[in-house]
Amino acid sequence: MIIRDVRLTPIAFRDPPLLNVTGVHEPYATRCIVEIETATGRVGINETYGDKSTYVDLATIAPALVGLNIYDMAGLAAAVRNSIGGAARSEYEMAPGTLSKTAFARCFAAFEVACLDLQGQLCGRPICDLLGGKYRDAVPYSAYLFFKFGGHRDQPNTVDDEWGEVLTPEALLWEARTMVARHGFRSLKLKAGVLSPEAEVAALRMLHQEFPDHPLRMDPNYGWTVETTVKVAHALEGILEYLEDPAKGLTSSRRIAAAINIPIASNMAVTSFEDLPEVVTANAIRIILSDHHYWGGLRATRELGRICDVWGLGLSMHSNSHLGISLMAMTHVAASIPNLTYDCDTHYPWQVDDVIEGGRLRFENGCIRVPSEPGLGVRLDQAKLKELHENHKNFIREDRDDVAEMRKYQPDWAGTLPRY
Numbered sequence: 001m002i003i004r005d006v007r008l009t010p011i012a013f014r015d016p017p018l019l020n021v022t023g024v025h026e027p028y029a030t031r032c033i034v035e036i037e038t039a040t041g042r043v044g045i046n047e048t049y050g051d052k053s054t055y056v057d058l059a060t061i062a063p064a065l066v067g068l069n070i071y072d073m074a075g076l077a078a079a080v081r082n083s084i085g086g087a088a089r090s091e092y093e094m095a096p097g098t099l100s101k102t103a104f105a106r107c108f109a110a111f112e113v114a115c116l117d118l119q120g121q122l123c124g125r126p127i128c129d130l131l132g133g134k135y136r137d138a139v140p141y142s143a144y145l146f147f148k149f150g151g152h153r154d155q156p157n158t159v160d161d162e163w164g165e166v167l168t169p170e171a172l173l174w175e176a177r178t179m180v181a182r183h184g185f186r187s188l189k190l191k192a193g194v195l196s197p198e199a200e201v202a203a204l205r206m207l208h209q210e211f212p213d214h215p216l217r218m219d220p221n222y223g224w225t226v227e228t229t230v231k232v233a234h235a236l237e238g239i240l241e242y243l244e245d246p247a248k249g250l251t252s253s254r255r256i257a258a259a260i261n262i263p264i265a266s267n268m269a270v271t272s273f274e275d276l277p278e279v280v281t282a283n284a285i286r287i288i289l290s291d292h293h294y295w296g297g298l299r300a301t302r303e304l305g306r307i308c309d310v311w312g313l314g315l316s317m318h319s320n321s322h323l324g325i326s327l328m329a330m331t332h333v334a335a336s337i338p339n340l341t342y343d344c345d346t347h348y349p350w351q352v353d354d355v356i357e358g359g360r361l362r363f364e365n366g367c368i369r370v371p372s373e374p375g376l377g378v379r380l381d382q383a384k385l386k387e388l389h390e391n392h393k394n395f396i397r398e399d400r401d402d403v404a405e406m407r408k409y410q411p412d413w414a415g416t417l418p419r420y
């Protein structure tokens, strides 16, 4: 089954003014939609990062895929390496404040998922079966809570989102209630480092009081010092399930881990297989937040699961602003990893647009059902794709910049870390 065409379509979709330690989300988030078409006209799809450097890399690789068999993953790896270099690095934001990563893993992943979609379509099985089978029928996700502004600055053409302003612990509690009531989430995570640590501790205590059976997490994206982290952790001992990337660097994590009784999770200090030996040796980060988009695809993420199991590391899943194709790929791989036992992160409830047929995916009791349809289980809506591609053409900016966006609200905003 030979590839005859690869299409890349950058898109932009509406995103609310969500706050993090470095700044605020812009009115639109970007992604790139990948379509791989075979000689018989069958199309496999995927969704990946929408930053310019990823797009340039993918566009450089795409011609080398023509003529390749969709089952030939070694051939795909060679095509990626030969096109951009195996160790190619490019500036690219993986999380607020985390830049630069090998391009190979995320480029390979971008095409691997589309090939797996095709393979699944051809053999009539869902992708999770190609990964070894599913260990659960539905994948649980956590409510991703954000402090946020009530509307975007300088963007009169975007509709203000329905959530309004959330800048106090009380408003955050309302946000959590709404998320849980709408989607049934059974875990809650706060994007932290926005209010003072004292206010965020108060918010977490309110959440715990209201949702005593929901595991709680905080992610300040390196926004705290070691001392602040230890204070927060002591204040929330017995309340937090894990603390995510509180302070920068493994040395900081070691000092923190020695002083607190809450496990540290990371999607910033550990972002590739190359990082794992040091993480295992340091024994400070105990939970890896996987993400198939930059760990090298669905099969690589499954291999990560086995490594975590061997070394006694926990495994959960990170997310960026994304649409339904990514959510479905995350669901297949999460279903296929026996030890992915934490509820996964997702930004999906914050989005209103999508590019899939049949409209947006629905959570049931906080879960996405693992599809039994062949391949990914979702198809592209070409009219929506065109519409969001038009958005991208009109939305003039190349890469996500939360710091610059925040300066529209607060001109002296520095966005430097640690903040507290």
Ligand SMILES: [Mg+2]
Pocket (backbone or CB within 6 Å): 095, 219, 221, 244, 245, 267, 268, 318
């Ligand atoms: Mg994170």
